[in-house]
Amino acid sequence: MRRQRSTLWQLVLLAGVILLCVFPFYWMVTTSLKTQIVALEAPPVWIFEPTLDNYREALFEDGVLRTLVNSLIIAVCTTLLALLLGVPAAFALARFEFRGKKDLWFWFITNRMVSPIVLALPFFLIARNLDLLDKHITLILIYLTFNLPIVIWIVTDQFRGIPYDLDEAARLEGASQFTIMRKICLPLAMPGVAVSAIFSFIFSWNELMFGLILTRSDAKTAPAMAVSFMEGYDLPYGKIMATSTLIVIPVLIFALIASKQLVRGLTMGAVK
């Protein structure tokens, strides 16, 4: 009897947790399906006739589609670049002994913690002088400051888990370190590489401040676009929520795929 009641309590509490986590998303999606007139009803209505007009208008008339494409280009390119630079570095950190290893580590952790505004100030001035404002390449490079450490960290960890014997055997046959990495270790490290790519994509896709400061129109990112709807008196709530929904859906899917590694990644491995 007592056990049953405690199970019931557990169920109620768990349902409460789920509800609290999910409700804002429910509200976001339903608001995105409201016309402006319905969205501005006070108090808000819960049952109404849904319409996709907000999505159509936002995507094709206000240019949200283009900013989503910009965000996609930037997030994918910066992720690929981070992998290209980061995977060999991770291999070296996992396999070689060299001076300065500790300093590199320290640098990565600092990058995880430093406020982006610290970099945004000088970046703005540098980009302005080099005529790099409002260009995709600028954000692709800047996002390396947080993507590269996360890629290196996760992939190093993955390489460390691969037994040395495999390397040794290949080395006896005369394979170079590069071949060992590419042909033997990298295929085995693919899960880690994939997770680090997901992280890198999520962080880049979600970023607002650099996008806001360093782009105007050509390279404008989707979050910066969503924020620019917030000007003026009659805020287009439905359209803002439609844009938000479009921004959030891909990251939520990726986050669910990588959900097991999310905490490990966010703590840079301090919590397993």
Add this chain to the structure above:
Amino acid sequence: MRGQVSRRTTLGFIGPAVFGLAIVGIAPLLYAVWTSLHFFNLTKLARVEFIGLENYWTVLTDGVFWQAMGRTFFLLATALPLQIALGLGIALLLHQPGLTLVKTLARLSLVLPMATTYAVVGLLGQVMFNQKFGVVNQLLGGANINWIGDPTNAFAMIIFWDVWQWTPFVALVLLAGLTMVPGEVEEAARLETNSWWTILRHVQLPFLLPGLTAVLILRTADTLKLFDMVFTLTRGGPGAATEFISLMIQRVGFRGFDQGLASAQAVILLIITIILARIYIRVFYKEV
């Protein structure tokens, strides 16, 4: 000897990454230090001049910086205990046996808030906390609370969203700690006592401490970084009620155009972050 390779090989592997990070990560910081030593106003670029440590002096003696710092740590001091209390509750709940399916669902739901784009959280805040059309006032029984326009309420709203977004993180970190407790130890303790508090304090707490330390340091760093969500929700207002440190620096640098002063503030913030990172490394990466 294992791990011994030529210098050239090491450099070939690690060089590109280090070079890349140096260009995007270090060079700008040096430039920020240079800017911080100058009078550097975006509207008066003709008279950039070296003024030594004057900007730093201004930052350290000027109330604005310390007020923003105070606000930032006040947010941390209110949001973090809530996150830890609620997170611990959720972790203990998920750690109980049974109800596997619901727990899997709960664990997946917990992932959603922390992955959400910060800017979208802010926009959601605008919609849900709107005085007239907001669902929050409706759920509070038709209350007429002005959330965004009132300093105290706006601050409370920021705390709400920070707690919403990061309690799941704390919960999952602590859950990871709970699963580290050896099964036999926990069972033996349960035979001894029925009190969950005794078990928590004497059996589980030692396994939770590393996670709690990580949460403490990372939440501190993240609160110092906090920008996107607050910028979209309140822009630091009303007045300066929610102007946390990163927002304040952004305002001075980009809305007040005083890049020199803002850079000095940023460098001080950087130094604080470096100290935090050192502590984090000391605690968690003894092996490297």
